Amino acid sequence: MNPQPSKAITGLLLAVGNPRWLAVAAVSFALWAPADQLSAAQTVTKDLVSSRVGTLNGPIFTSSGGGRTGGAGDTAIDFGPSGAGPVTVSDGSFLNTAAAGDEMSFAFWQKLYNVTAMSAFWAVSPSSNNGERGFQAHNSWSDSTIYFDTAGCCNADQRLNANISTFPDYSGDPTWWNDWHYFVFSIKQGHKEIWIDGKLFKAGDGAHALPTDFTRLNIGSDNTGTSLFPHGVIDDFAVFATQLVEADIQTLAAGGSPSSLDASTRLLAYWDFNDSPPEGQFVSFSPAPNSPAAAPNLIQVVHLDGTVAWDQNNVTLKVDGAAVAATVVKDNDKGTLTFVPSPLFAIASSHKAAITYPVPGGGSQTFEWSFVVGPYTVDSVAARIGSMLGGSSYSGDGGGHSGSAGDRAIDFGLGTGPMVADASFLNQATANDEMSFAFWSKKYDIANGSVFWANAPSKGGPTGRGWQAHLPWSNNNIYFDTSGCCGGNQRINKDIGGFQPYVDAGTGIAWWNDWHYYVFSDKAGHKEIWIDGQLFHSGDNQSPLAVDFTTLFVGSDGGGGGLFHGLIDDFAVFSTQLVEADILNLAGGAKASSLDPATGLIGYWQFDDFPAEGLFVSFSPAPDQLGANPNLIQVVHQQGSKGWDLSKVSLLVDGVKVAATATLDQGRVTVTYVPSPLFAAKSTHTAVLNYPGPGADLLSKTWKFTVGQYTLDSVASYLGVLTGAASFTDDGGGRSGSPGDFGLDFGKNQTGQSVSIADASFLNAAGANDEIAIGGWQKLYGIHDSAFFWGVSPTSNGGSRGFGTHAPWSNNNLYWDTAGCCDGSQRTSKDIGTFQPYIDFGQGQAWWQDWHYFLFQKKGATKEIWIDGQLFTSGQNSKVLPVDFTRAYIGLDPVDANAAMQGILDDVAVFKNALEEGDIIALAGGTAPGDISAGGSLIAYFTFNDGGTAGIRLHISGDDKTVNLTWTGGTGPYTVQHKANLSDAQWDTVTTTAELKATVNVQGATGFFRITVQ
Helix, strand or coil, rough: CCCCCCCCCCCCEEECCCCCCCCEECCCCCCCCCCCCCCCCCCCCEECCCEEEEEHHHHHHHHHHHHHHCCCCCCCECCCCCCCCCEEECHHHHHHHHHHHCCEEEEEEEEEEECCCCCCCEEEECCCCCHHHHEEEECCCCEEEEEEEEECCCCCCEEEEEEEEEEECCCCCCHHHHHCCCEEEEECCCCEEECCCCEEEEEEECCCCCCCCCCCCECCCCCCCCCCCCCEEEEEEEECCCCHHHHHHHHHHHCCCCHHHHHHEEEEEEEECCCCCCEEEEEEEEEECCCECCCCEEEEEEEECCCCCCCCCEEEEEEEEEECCCEEEECEEEEEEEEEECCCCCCCCEEEEEEEEEEECCCCCEEEEEEECCEEECCCCCCCEEEEEECCCEECCCCCCCCCCCCCCCCECCCCEEEEEEHHHHHHCCCCCCEEEEEEEEECCCCCCEEEEECCHHHCCCCCCEEEEEEECCCCEEEEECCCCCCCCCCEEEEEEHHHHHHHCCCCCHCCCCCEEEEEECCCCCEEEEEEEEEEEEEECCCCCCCCEEEEEECCCCCCCCCCCEEEEEEEEEECCCHEEEHHHHHHHCHHHHHHHCEEEEEEEECCCCCCCCCCEEEECCCCCCCCCCCEEEEEECCCCCCCCCCHHHEECCEEECCCCEECCEEEEEECCCCCCCCCCCCCCEEEEECCCCCCCCEEEEEEEEEEEEECCCCCCCEEEECCCEECCCCCCCCCCCCCCCCEEEECCCCCCCCECCHHHHHHHHCCCCCEEEEEEEEEECCCCCHHHHHHHHHHHHHHHHEEEECCCCCCEEEECCCCCCCCCCCEEEEHHHHHHCCCCCCCCHCCCCCEEHHHHHHHCEEEEECCCCCCCCEEEECCCCCCEEEEEEEEEEECCCCEECCEEEEEEEECCCCCCCHHHHHCCCCCCCHCCCCEEEEEEEECCCCCCCEEEEEEEECCCCCEEEEECCCEEEEEECCCCCEEEEEEEEEECCCCCEEECCCCCCCEEEEHHH
């Protein structure tokens, strides 16, 4: 909840010449703060040595007594059972004091809720490979191995590791991690040690010297602060500039304070985490501020007390301006305010909540936030809410399995988002080790994903696989997992090719495109999968069903990923294992509610409760979006019982009615406006949609958005939107270094940065010929998991990997994947260590930090990777390029944890044909892609010269009647604007021109000119 402002300045003008006319700065300025701010600063903690600030970016302080000692006033940092973090020490340069002597120790207390892949700390060093991994530990990884990496990863001179099972005091039970334990990670001139509870766990020699360029320290995450959060609590985190010896470590493990050790240990930093804020801490808001898909049945705020305790009498809640009967329940110093609206909030309704609470020193404070209720469906057994997320929605009328009027299904599209429900009701079935899921489904395609997933923390943490199915996986296998994955006591699976009706239908996708009925059941370890009333597969697993189910995801995995592509109808849950007669009835079209009560129907979503007034499916740009596309406003509305009169639909942008189109197709109205010219980067706009209500009145929807920075290719103006930290370089930052040449800087950290190309269908011109060439200039800040260029094809496996280029991956391999990944028919790769110019340079990161030209190409089965005009490697990959490219990313691999480039790219070009050696050499020599002999096959060319802030130098000359304006720099078109006085409210546009000059008739007037660029 940090309201840190962002700024963007898009131009600068310097005036010389005629003093009667002055040119002023052409500046576009955007300033905003997140709407969920609660205070002017985030919660921080300070170390006791030098008051170094650690900012809490997700975790919270524990309650009093939650620290390692359990004593009053002792608090720790709680990352939660699902992981949140990190604590970020933005200035980590103090670590270089220790690193200069190649000696350092990190020491702390830790206890975990569950074992998962995590990082206890990550000291960032830009010169270190594999995520700037200067000094880092997985404590532990999901396999219960503790890894300690220094000066990069993961070679023998960087990594020390051992499984916790080798520690004599380990109980052999993962619950060992649920208790407090003391850990020390240290190094001294190549000798590394890991200590646990005062005992040496693992040691090794031969480690590479520590880097001396530490910049940042993350406690509880990876280097980016976006993943690998501990599921647990950390306390008393200390850093020493020496390698601690056994006696000191045993003192600390016995409860001694780091500050009590002898000064010779050189304590550099010590966070005891006992400085929780006096005003307390907000733990969570439900719905979250500005949520576009809030649940309709709950408002809840969780707060940890500060010096003033919350109670029922000093905390109040208003909803839409009216006081409501909220309850405050205390659990020690944690207060939970809850309000359950009755009736439920309507779908798409907007609400404003305001909580008033006490603050130190007397008085009170009010925090107000807004939210919009998302689409939801209600089960017919116990009115359980199923929230539709990510764009999933109802099908059209008659879109359910029966095809009858009024019958609808839930439509997940090609992976829009899941339906999510409270899954605790499943425990009444699994207490008897028996349950069935039954439903209709038809699929659009075969993609890796889950049809359902019920989380059970006892089976692997918050998203533990308690009850789950792939229907099917991309290999055509149907998998059914219970009580975890993927052993013989948890999984049964079978290839659909063994199902005779599928074979009789000719196999292939057409069979999946029809409705089929599925039942997945388990009784005391005996599991069955039924399709259309026939037993498809059965097996016996010995693991009892979980009894701690928390959340049910329909149409995704337990974290909302692994999305299902298709429709689902009549989703039913029974507390028994259905028998053949009941399954035949259901597959024949019977309602689940019509079966004998002995079957134990405990949940039943029919998806027929569509709101009579219809439903807004999507807004593009989304309300309050900060990185909106500049070329489209579009609203999709699913019609209710009374359809819209399209003649009454209109769209206003910034108060002006625009020429929007409104079309009706299969029960959905799509309102579309394509601005011309494109909206300016960083510009903010207000859109108002007017549409007919249920009666005679017109209703309206109003929302605001801010356009992101973007770039256009020079062939056909294909749009690429900058995401994350991606930005244009300074003038001259492109490969040539010349004025006016810009590159695209992806930054030095992992923020999911990219150039996102929403419409990359132009790549299909290459796919049609099974021939393509992709080239561009690159220089890197460091070696990390990342991508050069990535094309998305829904029919390709490996995460819809139509093609993927890595230059390189963190292991120094260059990869060139096409039509999926990663077998011999798809992948060509090679280690850069075999490239002679790289060897001659001395290898290492310094080579990558210069400009180099990379080209990846395919012609039929032959694939090649070229570097600086030299053939680096080639291979034979038989799979042909797909012809269903939809979108693309420059600088991002969207599949592998959003691995983003950390470096600069320039002059990225795509050709629909492979190139000859002479043309590749010419490109590597600096020839523009359009000027080579094969320039006619150029289908996209991103120069990145259209968005930087080149300094514009303006010269003014003339007389009392005529002013001549000439200028240099910037990228047209240019708009000449005038003011008589700078205090005037607005600038008047004189002319727009593509030239670097303009003549203006002034007829004796005086005033000011400016030149603006888009």
